[in-house]
Amino acid sequence: MASLITRLDASAPDFASRLSSLLAFEASEDEAIDRAAAQILASVKASGDTAVLEATNRFDRLQASSVADLELSQQALQQALDSLAPERRLALETAAQRVRAYHERQKQECGSAGFSYTEADGTVLGQKVTPLDRVGIYVPGGKAAYPSSVLMNAIPAKVAGVGEIIMVVPTPDGVQNPLVLAAAAIAGVDRVFTIGGAQAVGALAYGTATIPQVDKIVGPGNAYVAAAKRRVFGTVGIDMIAGPSEILVLCDGSTDPDWVAMDLFSQAEHDELAQSILLCPDQAYLDAVQASIVKLLPQMPRQEVIRTSLANRGALIKVEDMQQACEIANSIAAEHLEISAAHPQQWADQIRHAGAMFLGRYSSEALGDYCAGPNHVLPTSRTARFSSPLGVYDFQKRSSMIHVSEQGAQTLGKVAAELAYGEGLQAHARSAELRLK
Amino acid sequence: MASLITRLDASAPDFASRLSSLLAFEASEDEAIDRAAAQILASVKASGDTAVLEATNRFDRLQASSVADLELSQQALQQALDSLAPERRLALETAAQRVRAYHERQKQECGSAGFSYTEADGTVLGQKVTPLDRVGIYVPGGKAAYPSSVLMNAIPAKVAGVGEIIMVVPTPDGVQNPLVLAAAAIAGVDRVFTIGGAQAVGALAYGTATIPQVDKIVGPGNAYVAAAKRRVFGTVGIDMIAGPSEILVLCDGSTDPDWVAMDLFSQAEHDELAQSILLCPDQAYLDAVQASIVKLLPQMPRQEVIRTSLANRGALIKVEDMQQACEIANSIAAEHLEISAAHPQQWADQIRHAGAMFLGRYSSEALGDYCAGPNHVLPTSRTARFSSPLGVYDFQKRSSMIHVSEQGAQTLGKVAAELAYGEGLQAHARSAELRLK
Numbered sequence: 001m002a003s004l005i006t007r008l009d010a011s012a013p014d015f016a017s018r019l020s021s022l023l024a025f026e027a028s029e030d031e032a033i034d035r036a037a038a039q040i041l042a043s044v045k046a047s048g049d050t051a052v053l054e055a056t057n058r059f060d061r062l063q064a065s066s067v068a069d070l071e072l073s074q075q076a077l078q079q080a081l082d083s084l085a086p087e088r089r090l091a092l093e094t095a096a097q098r099v100r101a102y103h104e105r106q107k108q109e110c111g112s113a114g115f116s117y118t119e120a121d122g123t124v125l126g127q128k129v130t131p132l133d134r135v136g137i138y139v140p141g142g143k144a145a146y147p148s149s150v151l152m153n154a155i156p157a158k159v160a161g162v163g164e165i166i167m168v169v170p171t172p173d174g175v176q177n178p179l180v181l182a183a184a185a186i187a188g189v190d191r192v193f194t195i196g197g198a199q200a201v202g203a204l205a206y207g208t209a210t211i212p213q214v215d216k217i218v219g220p221g222n223a224y225v226a227a228a229k230r231r232v233f234g235t236v237g238i239d240m241i242a243g244p245s246e247i248l249v250l251c252d253g254s255t256d257p258d259w260v261a262m263d264l265f266s267q268a269e270h271d272e273l274a275q276s277i278l279l280c281p282d283q284a285y286l287d288a289v290q291a292s293i294v295k296l297l298p299q300m301p302r303q304e305v306i307r308t309s310l311a312n313r314g315a316l317i318k319v320e321d322m323q324q325a326c327e328i329a330n331s332i333a334a335e336h337l338e339i340s341a342a343h344p345q346q347w348a349d350q351i352r353h354a355g356a357m358f359l360g361r362y363s364s365e366a367l368g369d370y371c372a373g374p375n376h377v378l379p380t381s382r383t384a385r386f387s388s389p390l391g392v393y394d395f396q397k398r399s400s401m402i403h404v405s406e407q408g409a410q411t412l413g414k415v416a417a418e419l420a421y422g423e424g425l426q427a428h429a430r431s432a433e434l435r436l437k
Numbered sequence: 438m439a440s441l442i443t444r445l446d447a448s449a450p451d452f453a454s455r456l457s458s459l460l461a462f463e464a465s466e467d468e469a470i471d472r473a474a475a476q477i478l479a480s481v482k483a484s485g486d487t488a489v490l491e492a493t494n495r496f497d498r499l500q501a502s503s504v505a506d507l508e509l510s511q512q513a514l515q516q517a518l519d520s521l522a523p524e525r526r527l528a529l530e531t532a533a534q535r536v537r538a539y540h541e542r543q544k545q546e547c548g549s550a551g552f553s554y555t556e557a558d559g560t561v562l563g564q565k566v567t568p569l570d571r572v573g574i575y576v577p578g579g580k581a582a583y584p585s586s587v588l589m590n591a592i593p594a595k596v597a598g599v600g601e602i603i604m605v606v607p608t609p610d611g612v613q614n615p616l617v618l619a620a621a622a623i624a625g626v627d628r629v630f631t632i633g634g635a636q637a638v639g640a641l642a643y644g645t646a647t648i649p650q651v652d653k654i655v656g657p658g659n660a661y662v663a664a665a666k667r668r669v670f671g672t673v674g675i676d677m678i679a680g681p682s683e684i685l686v687l688c689d690g691s692t693d694p695d696w697v698a699m700d701l702f703s704q705a706e707h708d709e710l711a712q713s714i715l716l717c718p719d720q721a722y723l724d725a726v727q728a729s730i731v732k733l734l735p736q737m738p739r740q741e742v743i744r745t746s747l748a749n750r751g752a753l754i755k756v757e758d759m760q761q762a763c764e765i766a767n768s769i770a771a772e773h774l775e776i777s778a779a780h781p782q783q784w785a786d787q788i789r790h791a792g793a794m795f796l797g798r799y800s801s802e803a804l805g806d807y808c809a810g811p812n813h814v815l816p817t818s819r820t821a822r823f824s825s826p827l828g829v830y831d832f833q834k835r836s837s838m839i840h841v842s843e844q845g846a847q848t849l850g851k852v853a854a855e856l857a858y859g860e861g862l863q864a865h866a867r868s869a870e871l872r873l874k
Binding site: 130355366381400424 | 529531539543547551554561562565569570585616652671674677678696699703705706739781782791796797806807808811812820821825826830834838851852854855859862864866868
């Protein structure tokens with residue numbers, strides 16, 4: 001049997017290679033799944049509603065007679081919301097309100113108003129920012145159905161000003177998840193269809209008689225959904241294809257080890273491939289966290305998942321100092337980075353790559369997953385090196401604005417013509433020259 | 438033989454379907470090309486420099502003895518710059534200066550500083566913006582080698598603060614393009630390797646002993662390059678896979694028809710698949726533009742390309758009024774939209790989807806292609822519905838910042854725990870609850 005959790009020392013000669021193999025994760029591209037997804041997409045493209053209905057009845061074991069029957073009314077969503085226990089409803093509404101507030105701030109601070117400036121010769125240049133017309137949100141059915149994901153995907157779109165939000169969520173055997181539907185009501189989702197899989201992705205990407213075509217599809221799904229999203233990319237926009245979730249904790253050794261152990265568990269409990277890593281300069285503290293793991297693990301309902309994840313993908317790593325911890329954190333570019341330390345800002349300032357940073361011992365990742373406000377859809381598998389949390393900006397796009405004055409066309413025209421001739425594009429050159437006096 | 442250019446009337450009953458088939462463009466996914474690209478990527482991943490050297494010598498007919506031999510020195514770039522005719526060098530430097538100024542403005546206006554705010558209980562939330570560490574720019578060799586593209590890809594990265602810019606450009610038979618190298622010198626490219634194809638994409642995505650791994654690859658390429666970029670997406674970031682270039686001109690009938698005809702040519706001359714469409718409420722004006730096309734076409738060096746492109750993909754479309762022209766423009770979501778009209782802003786205000794808008798009769802697309810300032814890398818094939826011009830934001834990424842106070846953890850912890858229990862994630866709940874007093 002594998003050990004409880006891997007122990008590494010950053011000063012060991014083989015550390016780099018051992019860390020690298022620990023982090024290695026190759027998204028398995030299953031050819032059979034990809035082919036099946038492609039076939040379903042092709043059938044939806046060719047036969048629209050008929051194909052969607054057939055696939056939905058077959059895969060989800062339903063007997064719907066039309067795609068229209070698979071749409072849930074706003075009343076159904078409201079009923080789901082009304083059915084919740086008051087404290088759960090309040091928690092969901094509080095989370096939604098905080099997520100909305102953060103994303104409103106993001107909209108305000110991130111250049112959503114565009115810009116424009118006038119040059120001396122009267123030429124005006126700028127950038128116009130517009131929301132997407134219509135967005136599709138994929139919500140998984142079954143065990144991985146998370147109402148918090150509905151909020152995190154729908155609210156930024158709503159704040160961005162997206163005209164219409166279409167949610168798809170499969171209901172295998174007709175079983176609906178009231179928390180998910182309640183979250184849709186709170187987030188202001190416009191229409192909900194109880195469809196899933198590659199057929200739902202195809203319906204949103206191409207449109208059918210009943211389901212309108214969207215401009216972008218976001219939200220997590222299984223391997224068929226991921227394969228379908230990759231294939232429709234270009235016809236519509238998509239968000240990142242997410243890998244397993246990860247947490248990296250940088251601790252100076254002064255946080256209650258039970259807290260850190262539980263933070264590692266909170267990532268590990270997602271699934272067996274989730275990754276939980278702790279970096280600390282204090283060997284005795286790493287021992288204490290390991291002892292906390294041993295003590296707390298038997299209390300956890302999802303202990304089997306946690307055990308597998310920690311044994312195969314987790315690590316407690318002794319580092320030289322917090323400085324070295326920051327360097328390693330930059331090379332890992334984690335989805336979630338907890339800096340559980342006194343004066344955490346000094347270390348955060350050294351971090352260049354992370355999806356979200358949780359500073360100080362009270363900022364457990366779980367708070368960010370649900371209700372701190374920032375988005376919980378974050379770049380995984382080192383993609384934080386080049387990508388960002390889901391945000392309002394993902395539901396907006398920009399257009400360049402160029403209004404050249406008559407005078408401006410005289411100077412710009414000569415420059416453009418010179419370069420166009422250099423590139424052998426004479427019509428470009430002539431188009432600029434015709435505007436010269 | 439096909440007619441000179443398709444004429445359509447937006448009031449005809451079959452207009453929607455005829456427009457739709459005119460716009461239809463299916464990027465042919467050639468299985469053989471995709472397989473070849475995959476094989477080259479796999480060999481580069483497995484054997485690094487050896488594979489890059491072998492493929493480069495084979496495909497580009499070179500006899501280099503090492504990948505290091507394929508690197509150009511900064512001195513070589515400077516020599517290329519010094520070799521230019523003074524007026525061409527000045528034009529390139531003027532264009533670079535204007536592109537830099539626009540992107541500096543974009544950086545300043547688009548939330549590049551991030552944000553941070555403190556709540557009543559002391560909890561601090563925010564967003565940190567950081568540049569990518571290292572970016573690869575692919576520049577095609579041969580006939581489609583455009584120095585303007587070097588500026589448009591490298592300058593936003595530089596303005597964003599990217600640490601290192603690596604350019605790859607194939608030199609089949611060892612032939613270098615001095616304008617491209619001069620543009621690299623002006624743009625501040627850090628290193629240049631004379632490699633291309635899928636092997637160059639693989640080298641940048643995985644890194645080799647000689648070529649450092651990058652975080653994102655941008656820039657246009659042939660079908661092998663596009664297939665390779667799709668495949669390495671996720672390991673590194675990529676820009677959009679561009680389709681054929683398009684221009685849509687909205688004209689109120691008051692611009693010199695020769696000017697508009699030449700603007701249509703400037704797009705059509707790119708290649709046979711390029712698309713040039715004019716919308717105008719004035720039938721007589723459309724006739725005048727057609728006459729200008731007939732008159733001017735024989736003067737154009739690239740007339741065969743223009744003729745094919747206009748015949749197969751171009752159109753002159755009679756609309757009811759400018760209002761209807763705007764509606765059609767929104768459905769087309771063109772890469773380049775010229776609003777060649779008096780008081781163009783009134784129509785621009787109605788446009789939701791376009792890569793770049795050129796307002797007024799002096800704003801020919803050619804000015805934007807070279808030197809107006811905004812980027813000429815724009816979303817094609819209706820992707821302006823959900824994507825944006827290449828910009829400083831493509832070379833930055835964001836990290837969420839969450840610093841919850843002890844007091845904040847009391848309120849947020851209860852909300853998070855309630856929702857975590859609802860989702861069956863007990864370690865999440867416990868992680869929040871451990872912070873409760």
